[in-house]
Amino acid sequence: MATASAITAEREHYLNADYGFRSWLLTTDHKRIALLYLITITFFFFVGGFFALLIRLELLTPQGDLVQADTYNKLFSMHGQVMIFFFLLPAVPAVLGNFLVPMMIGAKDLAFPRINLLSWYLFIIGGGLMLYTMLTGGVDTGWTFYVPLSTAYLGTHVVLAAVSIFIAGFSSILTGLNFIVTIHRMRAPGMTWGRMPLFLWSNYATSIIQVLGTPVLAITLALVGLERMFHLGVFNPQLGGDPLLFQHLFWFYSHPAVYIMILPGMGVVSEIIPCFSRKRVFGYEFVALASIGIAVLGFLVWAHHMFVAGISVYSAMVFSFFSYLVAVPSAIKVFNWTATMYKGKIYYSTPMLYAMGFIGLFTMGGMTGLFLASLGVDVHVTDTYFIVAHFHYIMVGGMVMAYLAGMHFWWPKITGRMYPESWGKLAAMTIFIGFNLTFFPQFILGWTGMPRRYHAYTPEFQVLNVLSTAGSTVLAVGYLLPMVYFLWSLRYGKEAGDNPWGAAGLEWKTASPPPTYNFEETPVVTWEAYNYDDLPKEVPVVG
């Protein structure tokens, strides 16, 4: 019998419960599936990053010397599609969410473990098709598939890319479905909605968007495919269609998709800030409801991508208003995180550095978003580098920082090992500096009129472009560092123990790495979330 031998080193957990390829590829354990996703999206992150480096390299000089226009079009299209659909969208939900959602509510697994595995396979099929698209010549529609460019003019693999994203979209839908049902039905006794960690609230809000938005993208891409393959008129004006309808349908998904990318990141930050400030999060209810508010309002702003596309002035005014309004719940979150830190006992450990970086960069990205919500200013900066800088501040400065914050925070739980803290800090600083050096000049470039999506530009823009390219190499080094020391720590890292951060939250109340069914017995929750007042004031492991 398995007597109480928990002290021995031979303790069974989800990593050593079973070995071999079969036990991984046919697993239904949410923690193992999270790791499958981790490997997959890391691969795609470096693929997308490689495209980004080529883009920055080309832009080092004003002339087109490294690549010509056609290749350049493919580079930024593939960069966008890979990064958005195969890294940013699944990053936090499919990796950290998969690992943590059941643990945080005290469940043994997600509600539908086999559907969870199916969603990874769909992701792999979509990703495989995307790779095939790249290897056979790529696609050059931009990530947006605008019609009629995509259906009537381009000779590249538009349909293949659309099918790959269609399939990956269903993987995203199934993850969202799983989270919604799990959070509704699988909470441990005592884990009321009001006691749920904010990470769950924001993943719940994300799931709502995934479930409601992604199918609309799917049918839109299906119609694009039909129009392109069979010459059926749906969007192409030459065939009687209306290209604006395409833009409405596309952005109906793709604006909320921005919140699929950022909301889970906000959830990560909401866990880390209280832990390293040793305080209960300020205004829990407001942060929780702000997630839902963002999800709802996020569905009402899509036409701000179409202010120069010829939509009616009156509807533009309504969309402008809602775009301002969606800034309110985002600002509530930022204020509450800052208020949480106020008079807290702050530990500047690696996850906290990333989280603080997130707050600053996300605020910059959000504030410049207000420029774009304003009808007049938007006309000035539409299709310039200002837009590029704005959304990279949200997605890279915001989301990737939050993702890395979460990876460092939960790495001890996932692997049972600590990463090297000083290297972690160094990487966090490198990434922060590299990021700002890359993207801040792009604000100025855009404001002074450099258009996006061109491989050549007038010489007056060169200095800022050189700065940006220099920054991107720093950023690349910054991203390689965690890759190296995370792998190193698997073998040489210190043993983490159950709760190295002295953090609240159910996931820290079980062993690291957790046993296959997460908890020895179903926990009963009798305390509020973030009860740092009842926990030691010190972080046990301080680097």
Add this chain to the structure above:
Amino acid sequence: MSDSSEALATHELRHHFENMEQQRGASSMGMWVFLITEIMFFGGMFMAYLAYRYEYFLAWQEGSQHMNFWIGTVNTAVLICSSLTMVLAVLAIQQGRRRLTSIMLAVTICFAIAFMVLKGMEYHEHWLAHEFPGPAFHFAGIDPRHVEMFFVLYFVMTGFHALHVLIGIGLVSTMLYMNERGHFSADYHNPIENTGLYWHFVDLIWIYLYPLLYLIGHHHVG
């Protein structure tokens, strides 16, 4: 008897649920959420239909006069009947009457196949009349280009619907097979209920397609 069926039901409890009640709740909620995504999927097409109906009203009216009103109407009746037999199948298994459940599932499948056959005949008719969009499309009346668009949407919407009917046939057949193998009882019949939900959804989509494509615009012929 109820003892053995309870034992059977507990046998179906998956490891990660606390009890049957939780498993049942989760799986039916999962189905509902899935159906919401389906509504959004069809929603994109309904949106396109409405936008273009508003923009090209005359062409839309022209197009809907070329629908086969009788096949459409009979098919509506067929689907509604199939929903009835599906409900009866769920009711029967709730009462533990396996034999009746199987019969009702089988009748549902027959109705679904009848729907597909009629739909196929209708498509064939359109094909012969050169109403299938593409190079062979030919239309003599006003605004042929937008009438063609009407037909594009007609084929896309009914095509995706027919695909869902096919999947439904597969699901109901699986339920029939499992029921014959004795998988279900008064205590455990969740998969049949979920299949029923899905089947009603497929029916419901048609209930919207039928008036949009066949009815509005049709009466004007007189």
